Amino acid sequence: MPDRVIVTGGAGFIGSHVVDALLAAGYEPVVVDDLSSGSRENLPADVRLHRLDIRDGDSLGKVFDQTRPRFVCHQAAQMSVSRSVREPLFDAAVNVTGLLNVFDRASRTGCERIVFASSGGVLYGDVSEPVAEDYPAAPVSPYGISKWVGEKYLDFYTRERGLSGVALRYSNVYGPRQNPHGEAGVVAIFCTRMLAAQPSIINGDGKYIRDYVYVGDVARANLLAMETSLPEAFVPLNIGTSRPTDVNELSQRLHRLCTEARESAELSGKVPKSSHGPARAGDLRSNLVSYAKAEHLLGWYPQVELESGLAHTVRWFAEHRPELV
Numbered sequence: 001m002p003d004r005v006i007v008t009g010g011a012g013f014i015g016s017h018v019v020d021a022l023l024a025a026g027y028e029p030v031v032v033d034d035l036s037s038g039s040r041e042n043l044p045a046d047v048r049l050h051r052l053d054i055r056d057g058d059s060l061g062k063v064f065d066q067t068r069p070r071f072v073c074h075q076a077a078q079m080s081v082s083r084s085v086r087e088p089l090f091d092a093a094v095n096v097t098g099l100l101n102v103f104d105r106a107s108r109t110g111c112e113r114i115v116f117a118s119s120g121g122v123l124y125g126d127v128s129e130p131v132a133e134d135y136p137a138a139p140v141s142p143y144g145i146s147k148w149v150g151e152k153y154l155d156f157y158t159r160e161r162g163l164s165g166v167a168l169r170y171s172n173v174y175g176p177r178q179n180p181h182g183e184a185g186v187v188a189i190f191c192t193r194m195l196a197a198q199p200s201i202i203n204g205d206g207k208y209i210r211d212y213v214y215v216g217d218v219a220r221a222n223l224l225a226m227e228t229s230l231p232e233a234f235v236p237l238n239i240g241t242s243r244p245t246d247v248n249e250l251s252q253r254l255h256r257l258c259t260e261a262r263e264s265a266e267l268s269g270k271v272p273k274s275s276h277g278p279a280r281a282g283d284l285r286s287n288l289v290s291y292a293k294a295e296h297l298l299g300w301y302p303q304v305e306l307e308s309g310l311a312h313t314v315r316w317f318a319e320h321r322p323e324l325v
């Protein structure tokens with residue numbers, strides 16, 4: 001019998017790639033997702049999906065009792081910073097109470113390790129050099145605060161309940177299946193607009209530096225974080241590339257790739273160059289993470305270069321959103 005892994009948020013962007021990586025490694029992934037932003041289509045047909053909200057502790061408890069997973073990969077979250085500012089209670093209900101439901105059920109049903117999707121961007125804030133995990137966390141938004149609290153709770157469960165935990169602090173993740181309708185996910189937003197030859201807007205001067213990491217690399221990090229034996233019960237690890245890219249450069253690369261995709265599909269109409277709009281309040285100027293600790297402890301490092309990751313992403317959006325091309 002293959003080992004079971006519960007993936008919360010497994011029908012979403014990153015979670016569905018974790019599911020693919022688990023299947024390839026011979027595990028049986030079991031997905032818990034309310035499909036609020038994820039989709040059944042992101043999953044292979046034979047993967048079991050329990051459609052439920054992690055705030056519903058009783059239903060979640062039944063799934064854990066039935067499944068008795070060896071590992072839990074907690075990706076489900078309310079992940080809009082602006083919604084967290086408008087509705088901090090909703091953010092905490094999903095990202096704190098829902099998370100506690102998951103951690104608590106996991107600890108009662110024999111789970112060995114929980115891997116939790118945290119965030120480098122919201123914990124470290126504005127930093128001009130890649131920072132390590134011991135850089136002081138200073139979350140500002142309720143979303144950032146709830147990610148920080150989630151890590152603290154994971155640390156608590158590892159000390160009190162005999163399981164181990166890894167918090168993966170992702171930088172900016174991009175790749176196939178990313179939702180282009182959210183506020184984040186600039187690659188997905190630009191891809192869909194540019195492939196449809198629609199104008200795209202860069203916020204402010206576009207000199208906003210980010211650390212873009214390909215989703216396949218992130219999925220591999222999740223698998224390694226489950227399987228690798230670690231020196232401490234709770235370990236936070238940055239997952240990023242340490243490579244700075246600003247939004248202007250990203251837009252230029254995507255413009256070229258989307259233009260080529262339209263030309264090879266023999267579509268008429270030029271892809272407009274992005275124009276600049278007003279700056280968005282609260283956007284960080286620069287955010288980069290160091291992945292040295294993940295490399296040291298997991299043997300993980302980013303394998304997909306930005307250019308090939310973007311090319312792969314453009315191809316996926318061109319194939320899967322044909323009405324836009």
Ligand SMILES: NC(=O)c1ccc[n+]([C@@H]2O[C@H](COP(=O)([O-])OP(=O)(O)OC[C@H]3O[C@@H](n4cnc5c(N)ncnc54)[C@H](O)[C@@H]3O)[C@@H](O)[C@H]2O)c1
Nearest residue numbers: 009011012013014034035036037038053054076077117173
């Ligand atoms: N995308 C990034 O760049 C990034 C960066 C840092 C951290 N993260 C974290 O990674 C995780 C996955 O993000 P993603 O980009 O794949 O987003 P996503 O929206 O594609 O995935 C989240 C999934 O969780 C599900 N979900 C949301 N609320 C739920 C609830 N109450 N009950 C059950 N399921 C629920 C959604 O339906 C969706 O399938 C999140 O925890 C997010 O905070 C993402």
